Amino acid sequence: xxxxxxxxxxxxxxxxxxxxxxxxxxxxxxxxxxxxxxxxxxxxxxxxxxxxxxxxxxxxxxxxxxxxxxxxxxxxxxxxxxxxxxxxxxxxxxxxxxxxxxxxxxxxxxxxxxxxxxxxxxxxxxxxxxxxxxxxxxxxxxxxxxxxxxxxxxxxxxxxxxxxxxxxxxxxxxxxxxxxxxxxxxxxxxxxxxxxxxxxxxxxxxxxxxxxxxxxxxxxxxxxxxxxxxxxxxxxxxxxxxxxxxxxxxxxxxxxxxxxxxxxxxxxxxxxxxxxxxxxxxxxxxxxxxxxxxxxxxxxxxxxxxxxxxxxxxxxxxxxxxxxxxxxxxxxxxxxxxxxxxxxxxxxxxxxxxxxxxxxxxxxxxxxxxxxxxxxxxxxxxxxxxxxxxxxxxxxxxxxxxxxxxxxxxxxxxxxxxxxxxxxxxxxxxxxxxxxxxxxxxxxxxxxxxxx
Numbered sequence: 001x002x003x004x005x006x007x008x009x010x011x012x013x014x015x016x017x018x019x020x021x022x023x024x025x026x027x028x029x030x031x032x033x034x035x036x037x038x039x040x041x042x043x044x045x046x047x048x049x050x051x052x053x054x055x056x057x058x059x060x061x062x063x064x065x066x067x068x069x070x071x072x073x074x075x076x077x078x079x080x081x082x083x084x085x086x087x088x089x090x091x092x093x094x095x096x097x098x099x100x101x102x103x104x105x106x107x108x109x110x111x112x113x114x115x116x117x118x119x120x121x122x123x124x125x126x127x128x129x130x131x132x133x134x135x136x137x138x139x140x141x142x143x144x145x146x147x148x149x150x151x152x153x154x155x156x157x158x159x160x161x162x163x164x165x166x167x168x169x170x171x172x173x174x175x176x177x178x179x180x181x182x183x184x185x186x187x188x189x190x191x192x193x194x195x196x197x198x199x200x201x202x203x204x205x206x207x208x209x210x211x212x213x214x215x216x217x218x219x220x221x222x223x224x225x226x227x228x229x230x231x232x233x234x235x236x237x238x239x240x241x242x243x244x245x246x247x248x249x250x251x252x253x254x255x256x257x258x259x260x261x262x263x264x265x266x267x268x269x270x271x272x273x274x275x276x277x278x279x280x281x282x283x284x285x286x287x288x289x290x291x292x293x294x295x296x297x298x299x300x301x302x303x304x305x306x307x308x309x310x311x312x313x314x315x316x317x318x319x320x321x322x323x324x325x326x327x328x329x330x331x332x333x334x335x336x337x338x339x340x341x342x343x344x345x346x347x348x349x350x351x352x353x354x355x356x357x358x359x360x361x362x363x364x365x366x367x368x369x370x371x372x373x374x375x376x377x378x379x380x381x382x383x384x385x386x387x388x389x390x391x392x393x394x395x396x397x398x399x400x401x402x403x404x405x406x407x408x409x410x411x412x413x414x415x416x417x418x419x420x421x422x423x424x425x426x427x428x429x430x431x432x433x434x435x436x437x438x439x440x441x442x443x444x445x446x447x448x449x450x451x452x
């Protein structure tokens with residue numbers, strides 16, 4: 001193989017490896033900008049409120065029983081936690097965006113209507129033993145992950161009477177939430193107590209509910225077109241339209257085991273209370289930093305394919321590009337990813353990609369047209385680059401098929417090189433390619449003379 005070709009291959013390989021340094025720096029910049037966004041999200045959560053988790057209501061019934069271990073007439077205080085027999089939650093989310101600088105996150109206001117009833121027949125035996133066992137007010141509690149989201153005092157209607165809530169959940173290991181005293185429970189007078197709670201709640205990005213009822217049903221709707229259903233249970237029915245979505249969950253006690261839920265509520269730590277929760281996250285469909293990071297991961301592949309295309313142009317048209325031209329074109333390819341990152345913070349990702357691609361393709365095409373002295377050669381390079389940018393965008397949009405498409409692209413590039421050069425006599429190639437002119441940007445067509 002001619003020495004000139006070997007030097008060219010080594011030079012282009014060195015330039016390709018060298019371009020990995022700015023690509024790595026751009027990847028670090030993307031991570032830094034992503035951290036800035038997370039900081040903005042944290043700042044908004046501190047001044048607004050975070051994601052909301054709702055558990056309840058839960059009824060705590062205190063009573064006294066005779067302590068025979070101490071002696072006759074001695075009574076000890078205890079309590080029992082009851083879960084709703086049926087629980088119906090209706091939630092309607094009104095969404096908006098809160099911004100910190102360039103970054104914004106979705107927040108919401110929701111009007112919750114919680115209705116249901118408690119079955120207290122399990123306490124009838126204690127009341128029959130001695131009606132004096134129930135002499136203290138029972139407490140109805142709702143656990144809420146962030147009390148700052150309570151826009152105004154919730155309203156409780158208990159057994160036909162209006163009650164007031166106080167701050168604090170009162171359950172073991174659970175600090176946030178509200179509670180209300182609902183009077184003395186008398187299972188001999190009434191075996192079922194109905195309730196209704198109207199609660200206005202604010203939150204950020206997501207909301208979830210714990211299925212504490214024997215039969216729990218949650219209906220939720222929001223003017224947000226990109227929901228992500230989360231948690232242990234998916235909706236039994238849902239519909240997503242252009243302007244929003246509706247979803248309905250139905251969870252039976254057979255799937256959650258109320259005894260385990262009561263045991264977790266009785267523990268000193270409430271970290272397992274949300275294990276069966278379900279809900280929705282208001283996601284942004286296009287994460288510009290994730291997309292930009294994925295594009296940079298293909299940066300080296302993109303540079304290799306572009307240089308391969310230039311090499312084929314050299315071989316097919318018997319031209320000789322200078323190593324400096326490869327370097328300048330490679331830097332233009334790297335600048336594309338920086339432009340993509342900066343533009344995507346202000347424009348939709350697809351628009352940012354188009355603007356950055358057109359700018360870089362136009363720059364490279366103009367430069368090569370002037371260097372080659374041929375408009376047709378510059379246009380051919382523009383066509384090749386347009387195809388590569390289009391393929392890269394297709395790879396970015398198709399996460400499931402990205403590996404397959406990238407592998408096929410490499411195979412096609414290698415096949416193109418092998419087909420174009422299959423009849424090439426590498427030993428005669430040096431004599432067929434003219435030396436570079438110093439006054440035409442370093443590219444000389446076949447048969448041109450460098451003598452004055």
